[in-house]
Amino acid sequence: MLSFVFRKLLMLIPTLLGITLVTFTLVHLIPGDPVAIMAGERGISAERHAQVMAELGLDRPLWEQYLSFLGNLAQGDLGHSLISSNPVLDEFLSLFPATLELGFCAMLLAVSLGIPLGVIAGIKRGSIIDHTVMGTSLTGYSMPIFWWGLLLIIFFSGILGWTPVSGRLSSNYWIETPTGFMLIDTLLSGEPGAFTDALRHLILPTIVLATIPLAVIARMTRSSILEVLGEDYIRTARAKGLSPWRIIAIHALRNAMIPVTTVIGLQIGLLFSGAILTETIFSWPGIGKWLIDAVGRRDYPSLQGGILLIALIVMVVNLIVDLLYGLINPRIRNSR
């Protein structure tokens, strides 16, 4: 088991190297440079431009820049943002809790709703419930996330006025943020009403970000349950005279969860790309919005560092999912 984890961790290294190469190349393929963008519309003289480029080390050949990036990386240094000149890692860590909070709520919603809906649709196959769940999830899956977000804002924030339009907390609250998780911080602050305010801010972004994973999980659970219900061991369970509830909740669900776990793991990776759009729509101060801003400003170190860290997180999550398989599926546990 330990050697399995170790081998998997070792395999992360070449993958991460590949990712640095790809992001480095892509980032520098974007037209324009950070100095020209900082200078704005008025522009600066070519001399001054060249001088700043040299100060930032951006005048060196690309391979040299890449090697020095790798060299720093080996020492745990992701570089400094070109815009704020703060260390990239610090900026990432200060913004990450916002994304984590949103992502966690979205996955919680997707899993806690997607699995039961999929199970019900599977059991009641061909019924109105099944068609409704499957039709809705196909719609949710096909809907562009930014458009869906705008629709929700227009309806719930604009017309009904139930939820705030953007941000994490209304400006009339000013609280300390020791953890970075707004739901926890507002509770710790003891400020009356702050927690519900933070919660209200979370609702729409959570729904938007959860929509696609919810749809995928529900569909996967349904087809998985359908397959499992046709298995011989379900007939055996029925032959024992067990209650239908027990047969589904214990005998079918445990086996049906094996492919669903894979899908959930993959969705966590995709969650980050969803977060970029969602955070932009809702002005959510997280990693997604930060990355979009970095693209706009050609903040090369932030982009390279940010993407590398996200890739690392996604790979670790998938490793954890791999290990979780063993808990659900004894056939894998024993073959390791």
Add this chain to the structure above:
Amino acid sequence: MALLDIEQLSVSFDTDEGTFPAVSDLSLTLEEGEVLGIVGESGSGKSVTMLAMMGLLPFNARVEASRFHFAGQDMQTLNDRARRRLTGNDIAMIFQEPSTSLNPSFTIGFQLLEAIKAHEGGSRRQRRERGIELLDQVGIPAPGKRLNDYPHQLSGGMNQRVMIAMAIACNPRLLIADEPTTALDVTIQAQILDLLLRLQQERGMGMILITHDMGVVAGAAKRVAVMYAGQLMETGASHDVFREPAHPYTGALLNALPERHPGTARLPTIPGVVPGINDRPQGCLFHPRCAHARQDCRASRPALKAVHAETGLGTRHVRCYHPLNEEVLEIAP
């Protein structure tokens, strides 16, 4: 009073293209402690009949009978909950594929003990002791350790022993064994069969043994029923039926046994296949494959008729206009 008393059972499946009959006009009785063998090719409705008895058919199946009694209880009037109290408790079943019939995600112990828990309750410790005792009875070595094993860690034969332990866990009065040895190695087949028959005798259970191995039936069952395309073709004492088959189908099945043709290179076969659910012929269901078919066989479907045989072990029935060995059989009017 018979343990099982079924008259005119029919099972049909509702599909988008209409209703298809799988079993029709099937009557069976089984006494307490009796072993009945059911033989027939694949697709002859043996398993469907047994699943109907267990209440395990899919929801689109329709089961009808003029009489369907188990131990004096009318099974047709029982609600789902009362029915579940019988299945796994008084009626138990074991299946063809032991390795897929056990849930791969749970230990042997969990699956065995949950059957006891569902019907008999008792403390966790009592159940565990009972589980060890049962595994020991079905001949599993080191039963205490095996309780914590998963099905994939055991062989097919061992898994079938676990299935048997599960089936007898609640001391059923009727055990249905649906081709219990078909998926196993030949050497294991005999062991499992011996085990089943030993348990049946020790416990005095009624047992229905489904198989397409005529040799198994001859050795194990006093009575035999031959099924074809969802109908009972012949029933009677195994001794009589095997010595003097009345139905041409029974005769053809027996004639295909290797031991009846020592030294020949090619065994006789029955041409064709069992008709599917939607291509059943007019007249006798067996006539397209029957060597003795005549005009009346093609015209109308024969009814099951009582015949009298020498040994007189129970009544004997045959569904044929022109039975074999007519000279020995006295066809009742």
